[in-house]
Amino acid sequence: MECPKCGSVVQVGDRFCEECGAALTVDNTKAGCIKCGAAPVAIDAEGYCSECGFRNKPRDNDHIEVACLPNFGGVSDKGLRHHRNEDYFALHYVEDRNTYILVVCDGVSSSLEPDKASKVAAESACMALLVERGDIKPESALKIAIAAALESVCAIPYTSSADADPPSTTIVAAVVQDRTATIGWLGDSRAYWISPDGSRQLTRDDSWLEEMVASGKMTEAEAIKSSNAHAITRWLGADAGENAEPTIVSFDIPGAGYLLLCSDGLWNYAPSSEELANLVLQMSDVDAVTVSRRLVEFARSHGGHDNITVILLSTVARTPPS
Amino acid sequence: MSTQFKAEVFQNQYLPQGAKEVHAIMTVTAEGSEGVAGTHTGGSLFGVICDTSGSMGGQKIYAAKEAMVKVVNLLPDDCAFFIVTGSSSARVIFPVSIATPQNKERACGVIKAGLDAHGGTVISTWLTEALQQFNKMAGAVRQALLLTDGQNDVSDEQQLNTVLQACEGVFQCDCRGVGTDWRVKQLQQISHKLLGTTDIIPNASMIEADFRAILEKAMSKSISDVALRLWTPQSARVLFCKQVSPDIVELTHRGKLVKPQVNDYPTGAWGKSESRDFHFCIEVQPGNVGDEMLAGRASLIYTVNGVETKVAEARILVTWTDDDAKSTKIDKRVAHYTGQAELAQNIQEGLEARAQGNIEVATAKLGKAVKIAHNSGNESTAKLLRTVVDIVDAETGTVRIKKSVAKEDEMALESRSTKTSRIPKSS
Numbered sequence A: 001m002e003c004p005k006c007g008s009v010v011q012v013g014d015r016f017c018e019e020c021g022a023a024l025t026v027d028n029t030k031a032g033c034i035k036c037g038a039a040p041v042a043i044d045a046e047g048y049c050s051e052c053g054f055r056n057k058p059r060d061n062d063h064i065e066v067a068c069l070p071n072f073g074g075v076s077d078k079g080l081r082h083h084r085n086e087d088y089f090a091l092h093y094v095e096d097r098n099t100y101i102l103v104v105c106d107g108v109s110s111s112l113e114p115d116k117a118s119k120v121a122a123e124s125a126c127m128a129l130l131v132e133r134g135d136i137k138p139e140s141a142l143k144i145a146i147a148a149a150l151e152s153v154c155a156i157p158y159t160s161s162a163d164a165d166p167p168s169t170t171i172v173a174a175v176v177q178d179r180t181a182t183i184g185w186l187g188d189s190r191a192y193w194i195s196p197d198g199s200r201q202l203t204r205d206d207s208w209l210e211e212m213v214a215s216g217k218m219t220e221a222e223a224i225k226s227s228n229a230h231a232i233t234r235w236l237g238a239d240a241g242e243n244a245e246p247t248i249v250s251f252d253i254p255g256a257g258y259l260l261l262c263s264d265g266l267w268n269y270a271p272s273s274e275e276l277a278n279l280v281l282q283m284s285d286v287d288a289v290t291v292s293r294r295l296v297e298f299a300r301s302h303g304g305h306d307n308i309t310v311i312l313l314s315t316v317a318r319t320p321p322s
Numbered sequence B: 001m002s003t004q005f006k007a008e009v010f011q012n013q014y015l016p017q018g019a020k021e022v023h024a025i026m027t028v029t030a031e032g033s034e035g036v037a038g039t040h041t042g043g044s045l046f047g048v049i050c051d052t053s054g055s056m057g058g059q060k061i062y063a064a065k066e067a068m069v070k071v072v073n074l075l076p077d078d079c080a081f082f083i084v085t086g087s088s089s090a091r092v093i094f095p096v097s098i099a100t101p102q103n104k105e106r107a108c109g110v111i112k113a114g115l116d117a118h119g120g121t122v123i124s125t126w127l128t129e130a131l132q133q134f135n136k137m138a139g140a141v142r143q144a145l146l147l148t149d150g151q152n153d154v155s156d157e158q159q160l161n162t163v164l165q166a167c168e169g170v171f172q173c174d175c176r177g178v179g180t181d182w183r184v185k186q187l188q189q190i191s192h193k194l195l196g197t198t199d200i201i202p203n204a205s206m207i208e209a210d211f212r213a214i215l216e217k218a219m220s221k222s223i224s225d226v227a228l229r230l231w232t233p234q235s236a237r238v239l240f241c242k243q244v245s246p247d248i249v250e251l252t253h254r255g256k257l258v259k260p261q262v263n264d265y266p267t268g269a270w271g272k273s274e275s276r277d278f279h280f281c282i283e284v285q286p287g288n289v290g291d292e293m294l295a296g297r298a299s300l301i302y303t304v305n306g307v308e309t310k311v312a313e314a315r316i317l318v319t320w321t322d323d324d325a326k327s328t329k330i331d332k333r334v335a336h337y338t339g340q341a342e343l344a345q346n347i348q349e350g351l352e353a354r355a356q357g358n359i360e361v362a363t364a365k366l367g368k369a370v371k372i373a374h375n376s377g378n379e380s381t382a383k384l385l386r387t388v389v390d391i392v393d394a395e396t397g398t399v400r401i402k403k404s405v406a407k408e409d410e411m412a413l414e415s416r417s418t419k420t421s422r423i424p425k426s427s
Helices: A114-131 A138-154 A208-214 A273-281 A288-301 B059-074 B101-114 B123-137 B154-167 B184-193 B204-220 B332-355 B359-376 B379-385 B407-416
Strands: A063-069 A072-077 A087-094 A099-106 A171-177 A180-186 A190-194 A247-252 A258-262 A308-314 B003-010 B014-016 B021-032 B044-051 B080-086 B090-098 B141-148 B172-178 B198-201 B221-231 B237-245 B256-259 B262-271 B273-283 B292-304 B307-321 B389-393 B398-401
Touching: A063 A087, A063 A288, A072 A087, A072 A099, A072 A288, A087 A114, A087 A308, A099 A114, A099 A258, A099 A308, A114 A138, A114 A171, A138 A171, A138 A180, A138 A247, A171 A190, A171 A258, A180 A190, A190 A273, A258 A273, A258 A288, A273 A288, A288 A308, B003 B292, B003 B307, B021 B262, B021 B292, B021 B307, B021 B332, B044 B059, B044 B123, B044 B204, B059 B080, B059 B101, B059 B172, B059 B204, B080 B101, B080 B123, B090 B101, B090 B123, B123 B141, B123 B154, B141 B184, B141 B204, B141 B221, B154 B184, B172 B184, B172 B204, B184 B198, B184 B407, B198 B204, B198 B407, B204 B221, B221 B237, B237 B262, B237 B332, B262 B273, B273 B292, B273 B332, B332 B359, B332 B379, B332 B407, B359 B379, B359 B389, B359 B398, B379 B407
Parallel strands: B014 B307, B044 B080, B044 B141, B141 B172, B172 B198
Antiparallel strands: A063 A072, A072 A308, A087 A099, A099 A171, A171 A180, A180 A247, A190 A258, A258 A308, B003 B021, B021 B273, B080 B090, B221 B262, B221 B292, B237 B273, B256 B262, B292 B307, B389 B398
């Protein structure tokens, strides 16, 4: 991320540029309308200008980078074809429990307010995992966290419409403690294990394609041609009903490698764990956020048709400071 | 005020790049709280304006008198009323009075004793007298019923226009034509300006039931002078603004500029449980892909003793997108009411063509109307259409114009063609 005034590199979350001292927090109420130049008082609480009507967007999620630790970070980007980023992620390292929390959500674009759905889901799942003091099993903690995410997605106000579903999002969340990763998900956002000693996909999409192939009704080659191929069968949303029950798996981390969580904006361009491993292992000497950014750039260079989100926890480079 | 309003907007907010026309349907529902009486502090005033020209002689004037007596007796004790009769000139036979049992009895006596049918039809004079009565109770819910059986005197056209200007906003008026010698367009000119309805009463024996229904509707109104306030962005144009349910009322050119970017459109009085739909079409300055815009903010405003109160508000939004899947969708309510407007227009044009003997055009227009009425589930209009055409196939709109059509059927279709249906539940 760059300072808008002097162009020096600044970290997400910084309030002032260390080089030039410019304030980095955008305050629309003081800026006036970017479209017609109307006075700041003309902008209403949601950013609409009372003169020209255009919206001054309150906050820009188009590109987010978070570098939590050198071995732990993530990037989300709106890609090239969508007009906004409907993905969101949250990550957190809990020092006293030596626990990593990773969450990726991909708002369902046919639903209402998908950007809000992914944001509140990721934030409330992460929050729920944070407040669990570690006295329950990670499986149970994940279930509670995903239930909390569901609750906050259902609480998003929206104007009902016959043509669109209530706010909905996918979710994939992981808790890494000691050498065990526990992963829960709904929808087609994925988790992978990437390692020179063997890589694998840890999640199984809740998608129409996956169901067809699993039930033996179609081969993958047949199913992928259908317009339904990408339709998801489970999600978080008011209309998910009993389908909002996540699948939870546990994975023993065998050694040095990367736990990668991503939205379909990335894996559409490299679906197999081998393809992803090829990309990641080429650049194993850099920070997790840099690897994430390069994966986002890879997806953008292949079309960037969807929003792209990648978060990465490396067990290769360094161990976290204790 | 015990009436609660709720406003909801239905639209596809996504526009393709370069597009600038925004459509939205707003549904406004008024819901009264149970058990609260006298919500309107100013009370209500109901005026009866009855034609007593020469053509009303005989059975018609007799039935009208009977109906007026019934209506007077049905008035709630706490409302006020007056009666004006008209021919070449008008006469206030009973001035504004509270509907106490004594006043009702006196009014009935006057109706029975003093009404003779003679003279011409100069409606501007009737409305002038009514206007003076209504001005006596400016704070009340003010509604009138006008009954006539004939055409207005040709020399009155200009004067009528002037008087209508003066009456607009002072009272609302429903018009009823008895028999078939009156002209639909003429009464519609009055009822449109005064936010009321026009309908036919085919024969005199039906007057009483119709009056009863009008009074009932009038007495259900609890808030008067409600305006639809529409804010639009600078450089935007309101291409049209109309009520589309329960019937089509063109409001586009009736907006009053309140301040820059804000227009008030009149919607008259609202009842305790009433729901209406409005269709807006706004032309805005196109944005770039990804831009969002507030294309309109519509609210309902009523004014009591000079104090404005906003009772409901809804927003019309636009987002420009390059995703065709989003921008090509048409909201089904927008589509439905676009169809209902087309239905009304086809009926009007079809009847005109038929009157001019252009059977080919009439068949095409009325056939189209049958098709839309059928597909949109507008049963009542479909039924009226069946009185003027024989339907071969409703699905395709194949019809034959009937050789002989009763005049009252044609007039009923003409006066009720603007009645719309709401979107059917099943679709």
